[in-house]
Amino acid sequence: MTKAAKGKRIVVFLDYDGTLSPIVNDPDLAFMSDEMRGAVREVSKYFPTAIISGRSRDKVKEFVKLDNVYYAGSHGMDIMAPPQQLTSDGKRRPLAIDRKGNEGSFQPAKKFLPAIQEIFTALEENTRKIKGARVEDNRFCVSVHFRQVREEDYDILKEKVKSVLENYPDFRLTWGRKVMEVRPCIEWNKGHALEYLLERLGLSNSSDVFPLYIGDDRTDEDAFKVIESRGQGYPIVVSSVAKDTKARFSLKDPKEVHTFLSHLARWRKGSSSSFSRSSAQIVGIDD
Numbered sequence: 001m002t003k004a005a006k007g008k009r010i011v012v013f014l015d016y017d018g019t020l021s022p023i024v025n026d027p028d029l030a031f032m033s034d035e036m037r038g039a040v041r042e043v044s045k046y047f048p049t050a051i052i053s054g055r056s057r058d059k060v061k062e063f064v065k066l067d068n069v070y071y072a073g074s075h076g077m078d079i080m081a082p083p084q085q086l087t088s089d090g091k092r093r094p095l096a097i098d099r100k101g102n103e104g105s106f107q108p109a110k111k112f113l114p115a116i117q118e119i120f121t122a123l124e125e126n127t128r129k130i131k132g133a134r135v136e137d138n139r140f141c142v143s144v145h146f147r148q149v150r151e152e153d154y155d156i157l158k159e160k161v162k163s164v165l166e167n168y169p170d171f172r173l174t175w176g177r178k179v180m181e182v183r184p185c186i187e188w189n190k191g192h193a194l195e196y197l198l199e200r201l202g203l204s205n206s207s208d209v210f211p212l213y214i215g216d217d218r219t220d221e222d223a224f225k226v227i228e229s230r231g232q233g234y235p236i237v238v239s240s241v242a243k244d245t246k247a248r249f250s251l252k253d254p255k256e257v258h259t260f261l262s263h264l265a266r267w268r269k270g271s272s273s274s275f276s277r278s279s280a281q282i283v284g285i286d287d
């Protein structure tokens with residue numbers, strides 16, 4: 001990767017669940033290790049860094065606990081810049097406003113908030129009797145988890161979720177890892193969030209920008225597609241098995257993500273000459 005990225009302005013985009021933290025049964029216990037936090041902290045010293053998650057922005061920030069990164073919660077529908085922005089030439093400058101006059105935050109689905117709260121309440125009510133079902137309020141979207149639901153109850157849970165949505169035609173259902181996600185029907189996803197953040201950094205039209213996006217889930221595919229269509233940067237999927245994906249490279253699991261990020265930071269710091277395919281364990285999908 002160093003060859004392709006040499007002399008370019010790297011921007012790092014990271015998904016949270018399954019990328020920075022391992023997948024666990026209880027979504028409230030998906031903690032990030034101190035080692036991973038250290039690696040993200042190091043990376044964010046050298047490159048503008050953003051965490052783009054399906055979680056609510058507050059929740060993902062509570063897990064990550066770093067101040068100098070961008071947080072994009074609710075699949076990119078709730079974006080917050082750090083108080084100081086790291087420019088691609090390594091300098092920090094105070095937060096600037098974006099083209100639409102937004103200062104720190106950008107929330108393209110704001111008008112849907114009252115309906116989302118209603119949907120959250122209805123989903124909690126309607127799924128209460130299904131053992132193991134769990135409804136999570138992600139602010140601009142709602143997750144219905146079935147990781148701990150018996151397989152024979154999957155269909156009934158799906159029907160219950162669909163019946164709630166019948167009353168809300170402005171919302172749609174997407175699927176993640178043992179989770180159904182209810183979100184507003186707006187043209188906005190993790191790919192749009194990536195483009196927005198590049199623009200915010202003043203890099204969207206830059207021919208030498210090199211965005212790296214690391215993610216494990218279906219919603220990350222939108223960001224992979226953007227990187228592929230720009231023809232700049234690396235889309236990296238986290239998966240231990242072969243997958244139908246738009247990503248060109250893969251890392252097996254969060255442990256390998258940690259190794260990759262640590263080497264990336266060390267490479268930029270200049271103390272390592274060995275940021276290579278073998279040390280970072282990055283694998284080309286076509287290999």
Ligand SMILES: O=P(O)(O)OC[C@H]1O[C@H](O[C@H]2O[C@H](CO)[C@@H](O)[C@H](O)[C@H]2O)[C@H](O)[C@@H](O)[C@@H]1O
Pocket residue numbers: 015016017018022023024025026027030052053054055136138143145147176177178179181217219
């Ligand atoms: O975009 P992400 O940061 O990857 O968020 C996607 C969803 O992640 C969480 O659910 C997933 O991780 C849980 C904890 O490991 C696991 O129990 C669940 O089965 C996974 O789907 C989060 O709880 C969801 O709200 C996010 O939408």
